[in-house]
Amino acid sequence: MLDVKDFSLFEKQNNFDFKSFLIKIVSYWKWFIVSLAITFFIAYQVNIRKQKIFGIDTTIGVSDENNPLFTSNTSLVFNWGGTSDKVQSIATTFKSRSHNEMVVDSLQFYTDYFIKTDYYYKDVYGQIPFKVTIDKSKFQLYNQFVKFKMTSSNTFQISIPFTQSSVEVIKYADGETKFVSVNPNEFVANYRVNQVVDLPFLSFILTINDKVALKTNQEVLVRFNSFNQTVSKYRKINISIDEKAASILRLSLEGTNKERMVDYLNSTVEILKKKQLDNKNLFAKNTIAFIDETLSSMENQLKDSGNELKDFSRNNNVLDIQDKGAQFKGQLLEYDVKKDEVERKIAYLNTLKNYLTKSVDFSKLPAPTVAGIEEPNIVNNVAKIIEFSIKRSDLKYTSKGNIFYQRLDSEIESIKKVLLENINSLRLALQYDLDKVNSKLAEIESDIRKLPESSQQYLKISRKYNLSDNIYNTYLQKRSEASIVKAANLSDIKFIDPAKDVGEGLLGPKTKVNYVLALLIGIIIPLVIIFLFFFINNSIQNIEDISSVTKIPLIGIVGIKHNENNLSVFERPKSALSESFRAIRSSLQFLYKKQSKDGAKTLMLTSSISGEGKTFCSINIATVFALSEKKTIILGLDLRKPKIFDDFNIRNEIGTVNYLIGQKTLDEVIQKTHIPYLDVITSGPIPPNPSELILSEAMKEMMNDLKKEYDYIILDTPPVGLVSDALEIAQYSEVILYVVRQNFTKKEMLTLLNNRTKRGELNNISIIFNGYENKAKYGTGYGYGYGYGYGYGYGYSNGYHEEEEPKGFFNKLLFKLFKKQK
Template sequence: MLDLKDFSIFENQSTFDFKGFLLKIAGYWKWFLISLAICFFIAYQVNIRKEKIYGLETLISVKEESNPLFTSNTSLTFNWGGVSDEVQTITTTLQSRSHNELVVEKLQYYIDYLVQGEYNLIDAYGAVPFELELDKKKGQLTGALISITFVSESVYELKITFENSSVPLIHYADATSSTTNVAVGEFKKRYKVGQQVALPFLNWRLNIKDNPGFYKGNEYFVRFNDFDGTVSNYKGIAVRADDKGGSVLTLSMQGTNKARLVDYLNATVKMLIKRQLDSKNQFATNTIAFIDSTLVSMESQLKETGDELKTFRKDKNIIDVEDGGVKFSDRILKYDVEKDEITRKIAYYNSLRSYLKSSVDYSKLPAPSVAGIEDPNIVVNVSKLIALSTQRSEMAYAVKSEKIFRDFDNQMLAVKNVLLENIVTAKQALQYDLATVNSKIGASESVIRQLPEDQQELIKIKRKYDLSDNIYTTFLQKRSEADIVKAANLSDIHFIDPAKDVGGGLIGPKTSVNYVLALFLGILIPLIVVLIIFFVNNSIQNTDELSNLTKIPLIGVIGVNRDKTELAVYNKPKSALSESFRAIRSSLQFLYKKQNVEGAKTLMITSSVSGEGKTFCSINIATVFALSEKKTVIVGLDLRKPKLFEEFNLNNDKGVVNYLINESSVDDITNATEIPFLDVILSGPIPPNPAELIISEGLGDLISELKQKYDYIILDTPPVGLVSDALELDQYCDVTLYIVRQNFSKKDMITLLNNRVKRGELKNTSIVLNGFENKAKYGTGYGYGYGYGYGNNSYADGYHEKEPVLGTITKLVNWLKKERKL
């Protein structure tokens, strides 16, 4: 007899069959093929619809240019910092909102010029034959497509479709928004080229460009975009420092229109040059503005003093008057000029000190040279403070980091504190000089008071006039000097290689990337689905899974029955399916021999649940025994849900139930079948107490009587996983066959079977895998030893019945129809 030690290991094993897993995945090849076809089709459609992306560059250099007119005698002095600081400033400026606002406004890039392409609208900037002259103070329709069709060379038709009664407007003069009411529907109107369009939602004049080419009958589209949104799109200009030279910058942009990219790159550099030069000239500009305001008051003062001098000279012998005071006049003028210079310096220091303490914007500070101050500490620090203040105001539009602003504020605070200390020191020295000059002026005035009254009056008037004239001349000289310096200044930014469309520049779309992505997704999507099915599906798929789940021997693999009848072996005795049952018969005979079973042999066939093929296996195993001329009987012991009578077209009025309640004898309930040597005993009418009838002594008597008449007794029992009837019948059986159906029986039921065998509730148990399809997605076949596996290869030719060719063709046609519907 078989002993439990022959299959003592019942626990699930965690080994993973990688090869089997790959074969399962390969079984779903149709899914992968369809998924790949769909993904590649989508990638192709995306590629042909995507606009081409171009990348263009321009190359500039940053070189600190000194003014050729700066000399050691030049009063205006500038200090702009090192080149590295300026490169960082330029990089920040190029990406700042304020800078890009100026460029977008100059180029009017908030206007889209479009034409209809094969799949979508295409940016036609630079290719349209016209340009729009906007009235920026009035509103323009925002976001909507405006169709412009040229009826002739001088007349165009305006067409707009309004879906809502209210539309948004934008006023580009101040970038504000508003709305206006319109009539829902299509608006159409014709205008002449150059005619002013004055509508509640449009205000422009359309002008034809020089050399426009042929455009009659062509349709173009115009769209007005939000100003701030447009600026944000262009803030992404890439700025990269050259590895070989830190002062060389590469500016690059990407877009769908090369003409638009070329214009923007060159315009942004030109705007940068202008702004940098304006910033560089800020020192001179502040000086000129201060001198101009001073000269206005000096002119009136000089005129007033001149008129006073003319009035005094009238009716006087001016020669006699002047002779006595010339030497005193020249001397005191010299002292007055010295005093004025000192006074202006002190006034400048006082004004600068007050400005530093009360203001935070130092970009308007005048140059110290306007007051004749040449102290390098004062000049350099004022220049540095102006540069830092200007740079900080530039960064306010582009940089959001509070740390950077704090760093600038700390630098300006340090310069300001140094300046305040310098002012205190400089003022102390000037106060001493002023006291000295005042004492000299006092000595000269005491001598003058001894002169005649007319000479004193003349010296007094001439003294005022000469002082005013001297100051006025000095200021004119300094203004002229500032103008010359300003005009001679050079920008530190230079074009090395302006942006230009020389062909090429195509960087996208990356069609190959899309196809690679399609390949990846085409494999990944069905793979994920298969994995979900694999991990969610808890049913038995192949023999390998059975061997991993249990050590109970597997003695047979039965294929799928393609016929409508259950009598597969009898109808096609040479089929592969019949051979699989014969293989099971051989295994059973070996088991009976091993157990030394003499005489009649009993076989119980059960399963976990209904639908796994117990009755089908019972009939065909009994048939192979009968075909070997062994008297065989099938006993239907599924008293709850009998099916056996349907397969043999018998009446279920009498059966086992009638015998157990002593209504009928064995002969009365035995039915002969069309198969020689095979009888069948049906279950009979469904009783109210099937479990009690099964455990009654009458069943033992029935088995004993059948052993006297038959060689093989096949017991068709109910599922052991649902009811306990089969467990009660195990005592009458020599061997138990447990039917497992592929892709139907659950793995948990095998664990339950292991427990029952381990506890001894089922003895001499073997497993039969039913409904097996030798396809990759179910794993590998079980091999030659069980009949059905080798029936699918060329070695089976001549041993098994072949299906008619017409039947194969019909199956192929049906499969193709299903695929087409899918």
């Protein structure tokens, strides 16, 4: 488990100890492996459980396509507006409800095809060898799976698990829904391909998709969804206008099935292209319909006039009659044609005025030029009012709110006012022209009355026929012009890049990105935890921490023990840990020599709090002195919490307390150990007044007597940070060793130690750094914890120290590898 004691907050340091932090990071490599394993497992699960999301797009251009057959001689106007208004209008139409309803209905995209996988239902539209085409006028099972299975190349099976006695059905022609009765069991039936399946709850034809290889017995789930919900989903199509080319639109969809999105994008453009071209040709259609209606009535008039002329010719000498009226025939035709043209214009204006004042839909107005009106104001304004009327008709499907209607109604009303004024002005001018033509015709008719009766009758009949023939030919020409212009019209929408599956477009889940994120998160999470603990905790981590807090010298570094008791030096005399205590012994001898101390030498060990290894260090320092054949004794002065007895298999029934209170003599409290030259005086029973006993004269006598018998006296005292006993004992010691344990001793304890030394409460004090473990060494946790080389690296200590095999499979493996490399 992660030990909070392994991290510290550096006080009285201005710089971040990156080296120490890095050591801690490497030392907890197992945390990183666990974290990475978890994050990579999550990434893997995300990748396999989520469907892939793709993006498909298409690009179209919007422009004003002028009719290539439209010239100054063409008597119809079909082109108005501009791309600036059309682009936004087309973009809005692509999102409109009415347009998407047409696309969904034409593709029957309310029908879903699924295959069930381990984690989700996969949309397999276009990826299965069949297609279901429903009869929209009949009811279909609503929002429930129907299982389809191809049993052969021309037969299939459907099955429906009915759980209730009635099911909901829907008729897509009008959206009607109802409930029909069914048998609450699984319905299973077999049919042939292209056979009409007509059931109370299903009506469809199944056709084969030759583009997909046939897979028999593959179960496909088909479901018929809500029409309106399907339309709403596709109304979310993304549309963007190119910033550099405002006439370029990019349409895109996101989903799990690329075939479905390709079909929808291409269909939505094709349907709008057709609709836009139909609207563009509406002017021509209206004109052709008007001309056809006029020609139908003119055919009868022309036929009657022709028959009447034939009858007259058979009963009279036409040649003689023609000669007498020849001078008037041409004049009559000329003015009759002019009169008819003016009257047709006036009649159109009257009809247009009546239409404008009484109607609200102007999309069916014929072109003014069909009546010979070429006044630019009237021609252009009629074209505009038709355009705005079509826009208003489409607006109810593309927008909400009255503000858009009000704008168009305002535009239409303005055009109506201008048109009515133009109509009145032109009608006055035409009436003047009509009066002049009638005056000329009256003069000619007056001269004709002077001719014989037969000549007058012939001129009357031929005049009527020629006028009808001229008018009929004129309308035929107009109709031909309208048909040519209609056929040559082009849509303003064109494909630049149709939607196509080119094997790209993956939006997510990004499997590689997920694994990269898993790697980063797997590293960051334990790194953040280590970082937080590194700053939250305030324990001593390394030698630099000690030197940064105190100026008290460091006398030695002791590693971690790996035997059950505290007799590490005695049981493993050649271990690196034993060498560390020998190094401390050498340093102590230097200190004693510096003091010019002869005779018995005393050494006191204390610490901040319990658990820092004070007793462990006392026993092993005493052991190294004893192994050098120096009479050594350990004096247990921790009267409150006695410890030194279990490791030597001795009892704590009598000891220092018994001597100090006068119950026992010194010889009676000294106990021999199994280590040569090493004796022990345990603390004995716990007294009620330990401080007073230490301050007694008996304590001085005991120390004087021990100095006569022993070379080294090791005083094991209570923690100086908890009780004052150690301060009282310090007077009997030439050297004081203060035990600091890695990841345990707090830095503020060393600050208190500094204050005590400054006040002179503790003198000749040095520090032992106990429990040191450089986990980053070799990257395995193998280092000081398995023996501290104290100046020698792993390879150089070979032959000098006993090699202790580390614990743990991974550490043992690396230990063996290093051993082979030596």
